[in-house]
Amino acid sequence: MGVDVFPVQSYRFEVTLAAQATPCAINFLKWAMVTSGIPKDFLERAPISRCIQVKSAKGKLFTMYVQDVLTEHLEKEVPLGGKLTLYAALIYFDQKGPGIVVNEFSGPPSQQGSEKEAADCGCGQQFHSGSDYSAPAGTPVPVMEDGIVVKLEDNETATVDTPTAGQCGRYVVVKHSFANGRAAYSRYAQLGKLVGHDGRPIAVGQQLKAKDTIGEVGSKGRFHFEIRPVDSATMDQSPGWTKLYGADPAMDWSRYQTVDPAKFDAAVFGGKGAAAPEKK
Template sequence: MTSGRGSAHLFARRAAFVLLAFAILTGHGVEAAFNYARYQETSLDDLLALPRPANGVDIKAGAPLKLDVILVNADGPCATGFLRRAMTMTGFDPTGAIGISNCITVRSAKGKQLKVFVQDIVYGFLPREVPVGGKLTLYAVHLYTSADGPGLLVNEFQTAQPSAQPSGKPPSETAMASCGCWALRDHPGIDVDAGKEGAPIAVIEEGVVVKLEPADQAPADLPVIGGCGRYVVLKHTYPNGAVLFTRYVHLGRLADATGQPPAVGARFKRGEKIAEAGPDRIVHFELRPVALGNTTADAAWVKQYDGIADMEWSRYEPVDPKKFDPDAFGGLGKRGK
């Protein structure tokens, strides 16, 4: 995650996603924030120089390591079968709850390269935040060593590049977002200008409608859930088992390509129309990945919505669509947008 004040909130949110996964991997309880201090600063060159078995693998205890590296390639989907077996053999993640389907290739200070595994929720951010050739710090656990080198799983990362500072005075966090529904500090997504009233709103990925709010004056309910007029929520299930909810908010007419209103349970393909922009042309868009540690801790939510099927999407916290890559999260690699 790029350093700097402007990105601090997103960094804390992404770190929260991996807390429970980290707890499973290490056998330690979840803490209030990602525990960077537990990771021991280690040279990747020193790690690569350690003895390797001539045959088979040596299973490791999952030592937490902090590694300064350079990104060579955000490779994408990779075979994780042996990693999974090593995790099971050592008692880490015995139920397979942690999403892992992607790898990256990194380079050490002396120019040696290594392919490492990355949690899917972390990989959802990494390729968009770290350019090829960029410096980054990995927080990883060492799960095995084979003839090819150490088998590492990345739980979190930081980048060395400072954030670009916008010119002029930044907007107040108490100012309203362009959709007019939330203050900027509470804004759970991005607002897009559709260009004109009635412009078609298309779904970003094939999915199933799980929630429709047809009322233009829908009540606010809890923060970042209601109070922004008509909305539609879709559930997307990816080949790697990852699940993502998308929400399209502040809509005009709810209508598909035939002019008919969508129905709960209806399936839409990527790029198909699901609604139209309203009079002010602004559409609010959210991504809510289903990930360990990304569930709301709000007691008010539990009291009001727990057990209500069509509000399950709101159990999961939204992420910044400008920083999160759904294709990477879903194990789809690079493809045309």
């Protein structure tokens, strides 16, 4: 008897939902995830406490771990017996079978409305890393704060290989430097055209003011937004990241973990607002 633990590997599964999320034991999973190279801090930011049961096309039942952030969406959007596509990460394999974590899902077209599309941008097929929104195609997407464009990806099928970045198509990364010396990156992904309010293409090195347009919502009617504060405590210094991007300064943003955009206060973070409450 033994267990094989793998570096994070992403898979896509076409399955039928056999049982909604219920609490399950996750201590071994946490150990395996850390052993596979996933930072402990990330596990706290993307909690996992439940499992779902699915049935393969051949009728075999599987139990899979699922990120807590997805469970409510699953219950609302996919009925028992419903078909769905799972984007998941293989973490380990033991005598009971594979240890798989579900990080994204989508239902068939008949089950998808604008809210579903917003929840399924595909921008975190390893570990979901921000917030997803729906909006009509062509809607301008504004930058959150003053900053400078540090990375553009104009390939709609682009893949970012870092564990917290996922597949995000066209995207723009902006670096925000604050008066108190702190900095953060914001990323706007799954975009259509990468253009400003004047219709001119966005360029690396371009200075932006808060609310300036950095692109448009694409034909799928959804986009992905994430914030990554620069923090040495969350910096990815793993050999895997260094091998992939160590020679590319434009990918420095991917070193840092994301925070919940709804809870990030740029004024407080940058020293303009009230002091953030102390952590207990």
